[in-house]
Amino acid sequence: METVNSEQINEINEYGKEIIELLQLETSPVAVALVPKGAEIPEGIPRIKGKMKHCEMVDHTRKTKEEFYAVLEDQACKGGAAAMGLGHMPPKLASGEFYYDKLKHFKTLEASKKTLERVPMLEAESTQATLYAPLESVTFVPDVIVIICSPKQMMLLTQAALYNEGGRIETEFAGKQSICSDAVAKPYLTGKMGITVGCTGSRTYTGIQESELTVGIPVKMLKDLVEGLRAIVGKAPAH
Known part of the structure; x- marks a missing residue:
């Protein structure tokens, strides 16, 4: 995560407001930052009360507009926590046993392990x-912005992302480790958008609708993305 700069924060907040207006989002884009080991957690941001899964934290933030941070002990899903570097992947998850033996999502243990190895x-x-906040009022510089939206809104985000330089959006997913890995870890590591269809956990434990998809957007893409949305959707009304 970057050092706080008030001018930069204000700009990010304005981008958040524009994204909501241009896409007509019913909930907020969620700013997520990963605080590296040894770095300081920004002052004034409260720690979450009680445990939640990362996907629940994202869903909670987009609806309540709350800003907070969480450490490993606060993360109810250790697989999600591990994807973001907070801890180690639980052995039964890393081995593929959980998805093969418990969820019956794979024909063989090898197929399950092969999938988990590519997360x-x-x-x-x-x-x-990990820090969470609604983008339009975030007080820290995020690493990734997570947006949960309709397929049409996702189409507009895709078109906006390609507005300046063209090309194609390349994404990959497996219906596993969705909001944590696909929407946060991947954009953080690659600097590219991570579009994902959700996973069993995120669709079971959150209020994410069957009709909603999720995308993780690296903060470095934010300015160009909003520029693209302005051009494709139409300029947002003045605040």
């Missing part, structure tokens, strides 16, 4: 905390 993950214990 984008930060180095274990490289992150000491």
Whole structure:
């Protein structure tokens, strides 16, 4: 995560407001930052009360507009925490046993393990905390912006992302480790958008609707993305 700069924060807040207006979002884009081991957690941001899964924290933030941070002990899903570098992947998850034996999502243990081995993950214990806030009022510089939206809104985001330089959006997912790995770890590690369809956990434990998809956007893409949305959707009304 970057050092706080008030001018930069104000600009990010304005981008958040514009994204909501241009896409007509019913909930907020969620700013997520990963605090590296040894770095300081920004002052004034409260720690979450009680445990939640990362996907629940994102869903909670987009609806309540609350800003908070969480450490490993606050993360109810250790697989999600591991994807973001907060801890180690639980052995039964890393081995593929959980998805093969318990969820019956794979024909063989090998197929399950092969899928889990390709999940984008930060180095274990490289992150000491995760920060969450609605983009339009965030007080820190995020690493990734997570937007949960309709397929049409996702189409507009895709078109906006390609507005300046063209090309194609390349994304990959497996219906596993969705909001943590696909929407946060992958954009953080690659600097590219991570579009994802959700996973069993995120669609079971949150209020994410069947009709909603999720995208993680690296903060460095934010300015160009909003420029693209202005051009494709139409300029947002003045605040």
